[in-house]
Amino acid sequence: MEEPVLVLPGSGPEALANLAIGCEACRRCSLSAGRRNVVVSRGNPQARLIVIGEGPGAQEDEAGLPFVGRSGQLLDQMLESVGIDSNRDAYVCNIVKCRPPDNRKPTALEMAACRPWLEQQIALVDPQVLLLAGATAVEGLLGIKGGITKLRGQWRAGEGTSLQGRWLMPIFHPSYLLRNPSRERGSPKWLTWHDLQDVQRRLLQLQAAS
Ligand code: SF4
Numbered sequence: 001m002e003e004p005v006l007v008l009p010g011s012g013p014e015a016l017a018n019l020a021i022g023c024e025a026c027r028r029c030s031l032s033a034g035r036r037n038v039v040v041s042r043g044n045p046q047a048r049l050i051v052i053g054e055g056p057g058a059q060e061d062e063a064g065l066p067f068v069g070r071s072g073q074l075l076d077q078m079l080e081s082v083g084i085d086s087n088r089d090a091y092v093c094n095i096v097k098c099r100p101p102d103n104r105k106p107t108a109l110e111m112a113a114c115r116p117w118l119e120q121q122i123a124l125v126d127p128q129v130l131l132l133a134g135a136t137a138v139e140g141l142l143g144i145k146g147g148i149t150k151l152r153g154q155w156r157a158g159e160g161t162s163l164q165g166r167w168l169m170p171i172f173h174p175s176y177l178l179r180n181p182s183r184e185r186g187s188p189k190w191l192t193w194h195d196l197q198d199v200q201r202r203l204l205q206l207q208a209a210s
Contacts (some may be wrong), residue, residue, distance in 0.1 A: 013045060016041075016124050019121065019124065020038075022117070023038045023097050024038045024040075028114070029096075029098075029113035031098035031099065031100060031110055034098070034099065034101050035056075035061060036061045036062060036064075037061055038064070038097050039056035039064055039066050039094060039098070039099070040097055041066065041093040042087065042092050043086060043090045043091040043092045044091055045125055047089055047090045047125065048129060048203055048207070049089060049129045049199070050091050050093065050125055050127040050129075050131070051086065051091070051092045051093070051133060052093055052095060052131065052137045052140075052141060053067055053092075053095070053133045054094060054095055054096070054105065054134055054136040055094045055095060055096040055097075055100055055106050055136075056096075056097070056099040057099065058099070058103070059072075060094075060099070061099035066092050066093055066094050067086070070178060071174035071175040071177075071178055072174070074174040074177060075174040078174070078177075078189075078192060078193060079196060082193070082197050083200055084196070084200055084203075091125045093118065093121055094137075095118060095136060095137055095140030096110050097117060105136055106140070111136075111140040115140070118141070119161075122163070127166060128203065128206045129166065129167045129169065129202055129203055129206070130166055131169050132168060132169065132171065133171055133172075133173050133174065134148060134172065135147065135170075135173070136173075137173075138151055141168075142156070148170060148171075148173070151170040152172055152191065152195060153170075153171070153194070153195045154170070155168070155198075155202070156168040156170075167202060169199050171192050171195045172192050176188060
């Protein structure tokens, strides 16, 4: 790690804009060397839902936006099918903001280096629900290693400073669903659709209770 990440003052859109500027200048890990763009976020900073993926792929690196490639399009379609518009109703980001070479999984050091940025995003957006797309998102945020098949579909109550009072739902990563396109009952896609329905139900319940 080269320089400390500042805890950025303020709140709301200005603080998120400052965060983006900080990310763009960040060289805390070696992923900075190969990036075309730092990929910070897309969507609604006032959303009650945050979607967190692993890291940018080639198209995201090119566009400077998360989840805009094929897997992002699939995720958007699946969210839309349960009534969630990913740009209107969600704030979308990743565990690491710079593209790992050859789309490899980010290392533990890279995830740790980037974590302060993610924690600040969560604090500033202040979501009620976090959707963790794939095993690396679960590992990067919760430190839990393991098969996503066992972790998905189970609500977790957030713990610790940045997650207390929030609900977390792990799901299959959409790139895995692209490789497993069956929609049959019990298939990964079918399970994910049910997980997303559960997320939408939870959001509506939380909204009704607030
Ligand atoms: S991945 Fe994160 S910590 Fe590493 S250089 Fe990019 S913004 Fe900084």
